[in-house]
Amino acid sequence: MEIKTVSVIGAGQMGNGIAHVFALAGYQVRLYDISREALDAGMAAIGKNLDRAIARSLVTEEDKARTLGNLSPVSTLQECGDVDLVIEAATEREAIKQAIFEDLLPHLRKNTILTSNTSSISITRLASRTDRPEQFMGLHFMNPVPVMQLVELIRGIATDEDTFRAVEDVVAKIGKTSSTAEDFPAFIVNRILMPMINEAIYTLYEGVGNVKSIDTSMKLGANHPMGPLELADFIGLDTCLAIMNVLHDGLADTKYRPCPLLTKYVEAGWLGRKSQRGFYDYRGDEPVPTR
Numbered sequence: 001m002e003i004k005t006v007s008v009i010g011a012g013q014m015g016n017g018i019a020h021v022f023a024l025a026g027y028q029v030r031l032y033d034i035s036r037e038a039l040d041a042g043m044a045a046i047g048k049n050l051d052r053a054i055a056r057s058l059v060t061e062e063d064k065a066r067t068l069g070n071l072s073p074v075s076t077l078q079e080c081g082d083v084d085l086v087i088e089a090a091t092e093r094e095a096i097k098q099a100i101f102e103d104l105l106p107h108l109r110k111n112t113i114l115t116s117n118t119s120s121i122s123i124t125r126l127a128s129r130t131d132r133p134e135q136f137m138g139l140h141f142m143n144p145v146p147v148m149q150l151v152e153l154i155r156g157i158a159t160d161e162d163t164f165r166a167v168e169d170v171v172a173k174i175g176k177t178s179s180t181a182e183d184f185p186a187f188i189v190n191r192i193l194m195p196m197i198n199e200a201i202y203t204l205y206e207g208v209g210n211v212k213s214i215d216t217s218m219k220l221g222a223n224h225p226m227g228p229l230e231l232a233d234f235i236g237l238d239t240c241l242a243i244m245n246v247l248h249d250g251l252a253d254t255k256y257r258p259c260p261l262l263t264k265y266v267e268a269g270w271l272g273r274k275s276q277r278g279f280y281d282y283r284g285d286e287p288v289p290t291r
């Protein structure tokens with residue numbers, strides 16, 4: 001099936017980025033969020049990120065106008081069903097994702113493909129709660145979506161070949177590069193990256209270094225574009241903790257236990273950039289380490 005129309009559910013960091021790249025590539029995109037405020041903020045972020053790309057001569061003003069013309073913010077989940085492809089990009093909590101898919105089922109076309117942008121959660125389990133496990137897969141973008149080249153494709157145990165090929169094809173058409181991961185906890189990128197970030201938080205927790213020394217060490221010592229703690233704030237500490245819990249529970253290995261300091265920050269509501277405070281405080285002109 002050729003994909004022409006897309007719904008993106010969740011207009012947060014990832015959802016607005018996904019809607020951006022599909023609308024820019026010419027797809028008709030509906031964007032929905034449970035929070036009207038988040039939907040408005042997501043649409044504003046798309047405008048801002050298009051301006052950043054214009055400033056770098058990556059796109060033109062006409063491209064921006066055409067992209068925004070392809071985008072329709074919608075106020076009900078029901079309006080997200082009558083499309084070729086659904087991309088769920090809501091909070092990394094399985095119950096939230098399952099409820100979204102269950103609520104969508106009565107509004108879907110027979111051939112609508114369902115995907116999740118989940119960082120870590122079992123595709124097979126999410127698919128099993130729908131009426132179409134053969135037409136369900138993981139479509140995992142990287143943050144920030146307009147800039148990062150990779151998209152991880154994850155088949156559930158029942159995903160059929162037509163579905164995989166249609167999704168693989170659309171990733172190429174939006175100019176991204178896909179890799180394939182088996183459906184096991186956190187797939188490839190986060191199976192490797194998140195334990196590293198968790199280890200950086202343990203390094204802070206045990207007093208081996210402070211926020212600045214840890215991030216500086218990895219930026220200048222390993223040529224990382226962001227330090228691991230800066231990256232954790234960028235991803236969202238709630239999402240980092242959710243991924244570590246999926247690894248710890250799913251692989252039943254204590255090496256994946258989340259650092260208690262990560263839990264403490266999340267319990268304080270210090271979620272990183274999206275709450276203005278995490279390992280850095282973003283409320284001033286420059287980010288200031290909080291430890």
Ligand SMILES: CC(=O)CC(=O)SCCNC(=O)CCNC(=O)[C@H](O)C(C)(C)COP(=O)(O)OP(=O)(O)OC[C@H]1O[C@@H](n2cnc3c(N)ncnc32)[C@H](O)[C@@H]1OP(=O)(O)O
Pocket residue numbers: 049052053055056118119141142143144145146147148189190193225226231235239
């Ligand atoms: C958690 C999961 O499930 C999976 C994941 O996503 S894991 C996380 C994967 N992502 C990473 O590892 C990101 C690591 N960081 C980087 O690659 C870089 O710091 C970065 C691309 C984010 C920024 O690039 P940079 O060259 O270092 O800095 P910067 O000059 O600020 O950005 C370059 C351009 O990228 C774009 N950009 C940067 N941040 C952006 C954002 N948040 N959204 C959209 N575009 C952005 C802009 O066009 C920016 O240009 P301007 O700032 O001049 O407008």
Ligand SMILES: NC(=O)C1=CN([C@@H]2O[C@H](COP(=O)(O)OP(=O)(O)OC[C@H]3O[C@@H](n4cnc5c(N)ncnc54)[C@H](OP(=O)(O)O)[C@@H]3O)[C@@H](O)[C@H]2O)C=CC1
Pocket residue numbers: 009010011012013014015032033034035038089090091092093096100117118119120140141142143234235236239274
């Ligand atoms: N952050 C990252 O670097 C990456 C994240 N991901 C994955 O993408 C998904 C989204 O992450 P991210 O964008 O960072 O999260 P955010 O917290 O930035 O955005 C999630 C959005 O989903 C909304 N939401 C919550 N419940 C519902 C619902 N029932 N229906 C519609 N919208 C809802 C939230 O609203 P509210 O805030 O009001 O609850 C919020 O606006 C997660 O599965 C995450 O693991 C994948 C790659 C990278």
